[in-house]
Amino acid sequence: MRKRLFIAFIVVFVSSGALLAQEDSTTKESLSLAERVAMRSIYQIVGDIKLNGNKKTRDFIILREMAFKKGEHIADKELDKLLELSRQQIMNTLLFVDVNVYVAAKKGNVLIINVDLKERWYFFPTPYFRLVDRNFNQWWVDQKRSLDRVNYGIKFIQNNTTGRNDNLNIWFINGYTQQFTVRYDIPFIDKKLTKGFNIGFIRATQKELNYGTADNKQLFKRQESIARKFTRVDLTYSYRPDVRNRHYFKVSYNDENLSDSILLLNPNYFPGRTTRFRYIDFNYQYKYYNVDYIPYPSKGFHLEANLYKRGLTKESNLWQTSVRAIYARPLSKNSFLHFEGIGIVKLPRNDVFFNQRLLGYGLNQMRGLEYNVVDGIAGGILKTTLHKQIFGFILRNPFPSKTHDKIPIRFFLKAYGDLGYGHHINPVASNTLNNTLLRTWGLGLDMVSIYDFLFKIEYSFNQLGRNGLYLQTRREF
Structure with a gap:
C-alpha cells in the first residue's frame, strides 16, 4: 500500500511539474512585445570582444584579465563596473601604458566590446646605475655620496618575450658588486593559463660587507680582497587560478663565502661561526590583488603573505613568516586614505646576525627613519597616509609614437x-x-607617471627629535 502511494505521489509530482512548465511556456508566449523588450533590456549579451593595438601580446593573455567573456549575460546596472574592472586588470598586467575598454556597438541587447591597447616598449638594452644603500638619503649623507657605493653595468631586458607576458633578463653588473644574472619567467605554461615557472642563476662578489649594527646604523667593512662571494640557483612554480589570487612555491640552492676578516669582526655572522654557508631554502608566497593600480593603489585591497624555511639541519634552521597588507579607501574623486601594515616573525630565537635584518630594509622602512635600521626576530609597521591629487597633466611626446x-x-x-x-x-x-615603540610623521609630494614611475619628496619627523627632507624613487620595467 505504501509503495503504491509513493508511486502515485511521484506521478502526480512529475505531472504537475510538466503542467507548470507548459503553463510557464504559454505565459512567455503570451507576453506582449513591449514586455519582452523590457525583459531583454535588463540583461546585455557580450556578442564579441575586439582587441586593438596588441601587436605582440597574445589575445588570450588579455582576454584572461577581462571581467566577462564572449557570450556572457551582463546586467545593465553592472556593465559600467565590469568595463572599468576589466581595464584595471589589464593595466595591472604591466604590459600596457594605456587601456580603454568600452561598448563600440549595440544591436538590440547584443554588445560589441572594444579593447584599445597601447603596448609598452618591451626590449631594454639599458645602462644600469643604482645605489647599493637602502635609500638615497643614507647614500647622500651617511656615505657622503661615495661612488664606491654604486653598481653600474648593462641590463638586457626582454619583457613579453613571446607575447605571453614572459620575461628574459640578463644582467652584467660591476662596481660595488660584481654580478652576473640570468632569469627567465613565464607566467602561463598550460592551456588553462593558471600555471607557470621562473628560473634564475646569480653569481656575485663584493669587497665590502655589512657585518653588524651599532647606534641603530649599519657597520661596514671594506677591503681590497673579496669580502663575500655568493652563488644561487632558484626555481619557482606559480599558480594563478584567477586574476586576483597568486601562489608561488620557490626552492633555491645557495652557497655563500666570507673572508676571515669579516668573521673576526663578527664571529656570529653565519650559523655555526663558519666562513662558508651552504643551504637550501623553501618559500611559499601568496598574493591577492584587488586594487585599481598595483604600483600606486587609490582604491581596493592588496595582501602578501610569506612562509620561509631555510636549511635542512638544526644548525642552519630558520623559519620566517611575514605579512604585508594594503587598503586604500577613496574619500572623494581626487583624495584617498592609504593604510599599510607589515608583520614579521622569525624562529628560532638566536643572535645569528645573518637572521637579524628586520626594519629599515626593502619595503620594511619607516618614513623619517631612513638613516636607521632595527635588528630583531619579530616586528611590525603600520603606515597611514592621506593623499590628495592637486593637479595633473598630459605631456605630449615631441617624437612621433x-x-x-x-x-x-x-x-x-x-x-x-x-x-x-x-x-x-x-x-x-x-x-x-x-x-620600543617607534613613531614618525610628515608631509610629502608624490609624482606618478607611466612605466610605474614614482618619485617621492618627503619631509619627516621622528621621536628622536630629528627631521629632514627625504627623496625616494621607484621605476620598474
Missing part, C-alpha cells in the same frame, strides 16, 4: 604617520630603537 604619444603625470600631496616596533632578545646596548 603610436604607443607613447601621451605621457600622463599626476601630483599628490600627502600627510602621513607611521608606527613601528622591533623586538630583539639581546640587542646591542647602543641600538636604542630596539624593543
Whole structure:
C-alpha cells in the first residue's frame, strides 16, 4: 500500500511539474512585445570582444584579465563596473601604458566590446646605475655620496618575450658588486593559463660587507680582497587560478663565502661561526590583488603573505613568516586614505646576525627613519597616509609614437604617520630603537607617471627629535 502511494505521489509530482512548465511556456508566449523588450533590456549579451593595438601580446593573455567573456549575460546596472574592472586588470598586467575598454556597438541587447591597447616598449638594452644603500638619503649623507657605493653595468631586458607576458633578463653588473644574472619567467605554461615557472642563476662578489649594527646604523667593512662571494640557483612554480589570487612555491640552492676578516669582526655572522654557508631554502608566497593600480593603489585591497624555511639541519634552521597588507579607501574623486601594515616573525630565537635584518630594509622602512635600521626576530609597521591629487597633466611626446604619444603625470600631496616596533632578545646596548615603540610623521609630494614611475619628496619627523627632507624613487620595467 505504501509503495503504491509513493508511486502515485511521484506521478502526480512529475505531472504537475510538466503542467507548470507548459503553463510557464504559454505565459512567455503570451507576453506582449513591449514586455519582452523590457525583459531583454535588463540583461546585455557580450556578442564579441575586439582587441586593438596588441601587436605582440597574445589575445588570450588579455582576454584572461577581462571581467566577462564572449557570450556572457551582463546586467545593465553592472556593465559600467565590469568595463572599468576589466581595464584595471589589464593595466595591472604591466604590459600596457594605456587601456580603454568600452561598448563600440549595440544591436538590440547584443554588445560589441572594444579593447584599445597601447603596448609598452618591451626590449631594454639599458645602462644600469643604482645605489647599493637602502635609500638615497643614507647614500647622500651617511656615505657622503661615495661612488664606491654604486653598481653600474648593462641590463638586457626582454619583457613579453613571446607575447605571453614572459620575461628574459640578463644582467652584467660591476662596481660595488660584481654580478652576473640570468632569469627567465613565464607566467602561463598550460592551456588553462593558471600555471607557470621562473628560473634564475646569480653569481656575485663584493669587497665590502655589512657585518653588524651599532647606534641603530649599519657597520661596514671594506677591503681590497673579496669580502663575500655568493652563488644561487632558484626555481619557482606559480599558480594563478584567477586574476586576483597568486601562489608561488620557490626552492633555491645557495652557497655563500666570507673572508676571515669579516668573521673576526663578527664571529656570529653565519650559523655555526663558519666562513662558508651552504643551504637550501623553501618559500611559499601568496598574493591577492584587488586594487585599481598595483604600483600606486587609490582604491581596493592588496595582501602578501610569506612562509620561509631555510636549511635542512638544526644548525642552519630558520623559519620566517611575514605579512604585508594594503587598503586604500577613496574619500572623494581626487583624495584617498592609504593604510599599510607589515608583520614579521622569525624562529628560532638566536643572535645569528645573518637572521637579524628586520626594519629599515626593502619595503620594511619607516618614513623619517631612513638613516636607521632595527635588528630583531619579530616586528611590525603600520603606515597611514592621506593623499590628495592637486593637479595633473598630459605631456605630449615631441617624437612621433603610436604607443607613447601621451605621457600622463599626476601630483599628490600627502600627510602621513607611521608606527613601528622591533623586538630583539639581546640587542646591542647602543641600538636604542630596539624593543620600543617607534613613531614618525610628515608631509610629502608624490609624482606618478607611466612605466610605474614614482618619485617621492618627503619631509619627516621622528621621536628622536630629528627631521629632514627625504627623496625616494621607484621605476620598474
